[in-house]
Amino acid sequence: MGFFKDQFSNVVEWEEFREDMIFWKWSNREIKKGSRLIIRPGQDAIFLYNGKVEGIFQDDGDYDIESQIIPFLSTLGGFKFGFNSGMRAEVLFVNTKEFTVKWGTKNAINIPAPTLPGGLPIRSNGTFQFKVKDYIKLIDKIAGVKESYLVEDVKLRITALLDQLLMKWIAKEGKDMFNLQANSYDISAGIKTDLDMQLFDTGLSVTGFQIMSFTYPEEVQSMITKNASYGMVGDLNRYQQVAMTDGLLSGKQGGSNSMASDMAGMMMGANMANQMLNHMNNAGTNQAANSNTGSKPNFCPNCGQKSTGANFCPNCGQKL
Structure with a gap:
């Protein structure tokens, strides 16, 4: 029985297949007469002999190696299995998926x-x-x-x-x-x-x-987020008010930050006072500008005489 055990056919297939395996090599065994090659979907089989590529088979199926594979090998096409001889070759199975x-x-x-x-x-x-x-x-x-x-x-x-x-x-x-x-x-x-x-x-x-x-x-992500939110305000004065308000609220929520909140409140009050003062100055300037550029009346307010565009009334001398 020991004499004939090596004559039994074997199956050449990807025995240790894993989804994360790119290739696997069937090697160090003899391909015997009657052996079969099994190629499953998503696999290619490459026959190697002495490190050289003999043939590449890309169609899945179950093949008889002697009749369906060997005739297509580049240098082993005429190989014949003897009574006590096989073919020592390697078969590289490649996973073809992405x-x-x-x-x-x-x-x-x-x-x-x-x-x-x-x-x-x-x-x-x-x-x-x-x-x-x-x-x-x-x-x-x-x-x-x-x-x-x-x-x-x-x-x-x-x-x-x-x-x-x-x-x-x-x-x-x-x-x-x-x-x-x-x-x-x-x-x-x-x-x-x-x-x-x-x-x-x-x-x-x-x-x-x-x-x-x-x-x-x-810290950087927080800065980016705040910059985006302040950018939505669109006004520098309002930006300052929101920033100060944030500091004030955070101080009220944490007792240990009362000094910081007081400082924020003082800064916000001073800023608002400056804004009001600037607004009053701007209003006065605009009013003065409007008075300087005012138009002359069409009739004298003293005697009712129609004006002719002069600075004084031609009838009573009233300043127009």
Whole structure:
């Protein structure tokens, strides 16, 4: 029985399939007479012999290797199974789907900003997509030395590059540091192009890159939010009043800030007094200007004589 056990046929298939596995290699076993190849949907099978690609099979199905596979192999087309001989070859199974991966910056990235010597620290997150594009390059660079390859392996490589690429594309063309989300499409497009070039030699292709959000430090985000709300006021005087009122209310709510609230109240009172004084001065100036530019009456207010545009009445001498 021991003499014949190796003559039994075997099945060549992706035995350790995982959704996050990019490829898996069937190797170190002999393909025997009567063996079958099983290719499932979403998989391609690549026959390798002595490290060389012999054939690529992309249609899913159940195949007899001797009659349906070997005749199509480049240098093994004439191979014949003997009574006690098999074929030692490797079969690389490749996942053909497009993978979607979530990414996020582990640490804050200091984006250069003219007004901040240390840079503006931000975080970001999003997704990217990739797939296998070139089998020959994949085998030369990765599959030739690995039995399998996971999405996590690609994610680690991508995230190692993201900090520099985010800095590059945010700083390019003078993007608004405090409104990065408005420019996220252009930033994403630039990063996608650079990442695709980085993975080009491995046979992988980055098919998409998206930025979901940018996150600023809490203090900066608070400043941005307040600036937007004050901008809606539209009037500098009202802006000052709202700011002072905020300080006054916060002081009333916290007993320990009573001095701050008193100061805010005094400042608001002084500001309002200055505004009233300016308003009165402006009103007086406008009234004087109106009196200086007033028109002459058509009739003399003393004798009723019709005026002729002169400064004095031609009948009684009344000043007009």
